[in-house]
Amino acid sequence: MQNFSKILPQIAWDAIDTVMLDMDGTLLDKHFDDYFWEVYLPEHYSLLHNISIQEAAKELRERYRKLENSLQWSDIAHWSHELKLDISELKLRIDHLIAVHPYVQEFLEFCQRLGKRLYLVTNAHPRTLAIKLDKADIGTWFDRLICAEEVGFAKEQPQFWIRLQSMLGFDPARSLLADDTEKVLQTAARHGIGVLIHIAKPSSRRPTVYSEEYVSIDSFKELIGPVK
Structure with a gap:
């Protein structure tokens, strides 16, 4: 149970040139990813190896944990090879679960009207x-x-x-990053990214969890203000 108050956003948009946005859990509902990796993939892995779904899920969780915070974690070619399953094909079978979070389109339009440089920055495989x-x-x-x-x-x-920064040429101090992963925000903070926004509800099916360290938002509606 959380016992701290939500840190509310107060964005000085005239001090921001660049807006960088994560994809999974930030722009898109993370329910797709949670369901795929925690339910759908274990089901298929259990059939392939003739083990229970519970055993498959446990084995996969252990494999996932070993690659957390690395490029390989998001590399579907790696997982396809390691698990002997076509990860891309399996994702396509449930692509109806892919959904955009509320107010994302409106926020992107808001940033564009303000003339901000907009970058989608994701760990996801191409x-x-x-x-x-x-x-x-x-x-x-x-x-x-x-x-x-x-x-x-x-x-x-x-x-x-x-x-x-070398690729895009942005000024860290005049940049905003929104992400649902606090470890990403912490690393970006050490690089000097000026405004850090934590997404408190990455999945529509899971409870809202506010950050103790960063400004948290339930949706991008909280960042949209009048355009001067």
Whole structure:
């Protein structure tokens, strides 16, 4: 049970040039990912190996944990090879679960009207990005879509932000990052990203969890203000 108050957003938009947004859990409902990795994939893995779904889920959780905060965690080619299952094909079978969070479109339009540079910055594999943007019509709002694979490091790693700044030429102090993973926000903070926003409800099926350290929002509606 949380016993602290939500830190409310107070954004000085005239002090921000660049807006960087995570995809899974931030722009898109994380229910798709949670269901895929925790339910759907274990079901298929259990059939392949003739074990119970519970055993499959336990084995997969252990495999996931070993690769947390690394590029391999999001590499569907790696998982397809390791698990002997076509991860891309399995994701396509349940792509009807891919959904955009409320007020995302409105926030992207708001940023565009303000003339901000907009970047989608995700750990997702390029194939996963393509699958999701085929169902979620948000890709055209961005100046550039960046997968961690292109950068060479996961967002949780300090080298990611060094290389990303070199690639995009943004001023960290005049940049905003929204992400549902606090470890990513912590790493970005160490790089000097000026405004950090925590997404408190990444999945529509799970409880809201506010950050003790960062400004938290339930939806992007909280960041949309009048355009001067």
